[in-house]
Amino acid sequence: MVDGKALRIGVAGLGTVGGGVLKLLATHGELLTRRAGRPIQVTAVSARDRSRDRGIDLSGLRWHDNAADLAVDDGIDVLVELIGGSDGVAKQAVEAAIAAGKPVVTANKALLAHHGASLAARAEAAGVSLAYEAAVAGGIPAIKGLREGLAANNIREVHGILNGTCNYILTEMRTTGRDFADVLADAQRLGYAESDPSFDVDGVDAAHKLAVLTAVAFGVHVDFRSVHIEGIRHISALDIAYAQELGYRIRLLGIARRTEDGIEQRVHPCMVPISSPIGATDGVFNAVVADGDFVDKVVLVGRGAGEGPTASAVVADLVDIARGRSTPTFGVPASALEVAKASPISNRRGRYYVRLMVVDRPGVIAEIAATLRDQNVSMEAFLQRGRAPGEAVPVVWTTHDTDEAAMQQALATIASLDSVTEPPRMIRIEDF
């Protein structure tokens, strides 16, 4: 494979990441030639608008208006797909490149979350790599670390902070005491959040990445539709303050486990111990924790997005391809990927934090306690402070291990009580 001949790259999509890839390849040409065994050279590109000034020198590069045409350009050996989106142009281009026998490097988690299994089968049939380090946790070598570095382990669990925008918002809320909407508006002004923030703050982006990690960790078909997804819109400054008081941080986590009932995949806010690696990961950073039966827990932390870190991951994949290093898309042959049963969130058993706003009057606590008792929910800690007779005050408790189904039942009953003035807020506690 390594014959000294340049590896010719076609880059589809010239946004932030595409520009970063071109910049990186230009900056480190010599270093990369030594590491890759041969030059890595962009020869053609494609983007929506040819006339836009991107501040990148595109002279000498062939231009294609259509990414699918780029994919089959005889002058490229590898397609780098940085268009994004689960279908449409990105999918067409990736499929065209594979069909033409060309390896693909992509940062597109949505595409993999929705079509990972079929694309893996196509890549394998064509005998080419489908590489996607940049699709999960940005610059962190999480896919390589898990798929190759921990290849000797039966992975029991993988979890992590997979969306830097959410982690930035939650960190800002804690350090400034401000509320979600306020911090989100700031994040949008600073460019840390999109003008339509729902993919990030509603947990969809993290779920895309989790679905991919799950496939790698457990050797199963990507099953995005089975991911239970909750976002962070409901997290209040009050809950963040209570978390701190209880020794926790609130993080939006993706968690995947192999259980007796099947594969559990969920994205939701969690309370995690302040001193845990996940609890200590503040700001825009991502973290991925894998738990293997021989290696135990391995924690990887770094920047999950941005021009430089994402370009770093894309080019690492290109170095692998230039060196002739290849690995089945999800760690095992596509035909060996298991179609695993999904274990729904209602099967979760664990600890919970609950906050209610209740009218401060006699008998309210007794009523709530009776509901919890009826559902076999056992309280661990209970906080009620200050008095404001006749007004709404917060009441907070944490539970011992409890079944999700019982918890949901108890919350539904509690929500219907006259004295409860707002929907109960529940956050799952994970004692990693």
Added chain:
Amino acid sequence: MVDGKALRIGVAGLGTVGGGVLKLLATHGELLTRRAGRPIQVTAVSARDRSRDRGIDLSGLRWHDNAADLAVDDGIDVLVELIGGSDGVAKQAVEAAIAAGKPVVTANKALLAHHGASLAARAEAAGVSLAYEAAVAGGIPAIKGLREGLAANNIREVHGILNGTCNYILTEMRTTGRDFADVLADAQRLGYAESDPSFDVDGVDAAHKLAVLTAVAFGVHVDFRSVHIEGIRHISALDIAYAQELGYRIRLLGIARRTEDGIEQRVHPCMVPISSPIGATDGVFNAVVADGDFVDKVVLVGRGAGEGPTASAVVADLVDIARGRSTPTFGVPASALEVAKASPISNRRGRYYVRLMVVDRPGVIAEIAATLRDQNVSMEAFLQRGRAPGEAVPVVWTTHDTDEAAMQQALATIASLDSVTEPPRMIRIEDF
């Protein structure tokens, strides 16, 4: 390369790690066949004492009394060297395997630290892999993460907790308030420290690993002899308590940087912020932090030793070999490795913590302050508490950025003062 034929392994050394490798291969045979594309099968072994009961089933495996004979056994495709030691049997066996055209997997950091450059050249000439994930940071995929995962970056710095025994001792000292000798004795009783602990507590083991990481990070010849090494024997419970008060943890770190004056490599106790990833890594864990120009900082944390984690790393290397994935030993061709100038510790510039024991009498502080002023050492914080006229009391300060050479000069002068009753204790502060 991947032809479905079993990859036949010879294991030299059947101690804890060797036993772990055999156990792992036996446990995960089917999983590994899927991930590696073919079975990985131990066919022959070698160890010092054939009669010893290791609790491992060796039936059906060819036995060699001599590891060098195992290395050239026609029935093995790969040698796994788990003997240890920088010379002697281990080196002979590794060289014999390479000469016979067989890839080698080793966990031997001493061997690589002393003979890395020549072994890399031999492996390259023979066209075989020399893999050593287990030699640095145990189960953490640090070599793969750095050498492949961050291959697109110019690495500016790498640092980490590279010796779990020292980190365990320092953590125990902090949480129990006990002194070094006391905790070391306990660690020896528990099997966390060797009966001769000097390789660990004097920093030699960490320095071996740092020298290897340095070569990978910067593409330079392994240069163990240039590593500045200090151990943890002088760390007192008093210093650990002061560190806590100042917002720091004391860690034994390995640090390598590319500077204008050459490659800086040092192993010594450091004070690091409590909330930094390194500060948050307690107990037997290892941590490796790499700082790349595009990716920024990536942190990898996990178990740095022990049967399971080390076996995990060894077998990950075997999966790479079975799949035909290979990488130059230190990331670039051996002929391209730079013979870099070493920057000595005296070139360091940074902050310092100093503790003196001084006789509590008038004029002492003025004398010390004058010495520091004469060397242009600027104090940042100064702590002196309690009074015990005529007796020795601790005096502690931290400095602003200061040249190591000036600091050493000031300490030599201060040590000679009549009022100073013990050698000054200095710990470098690293604000990662």
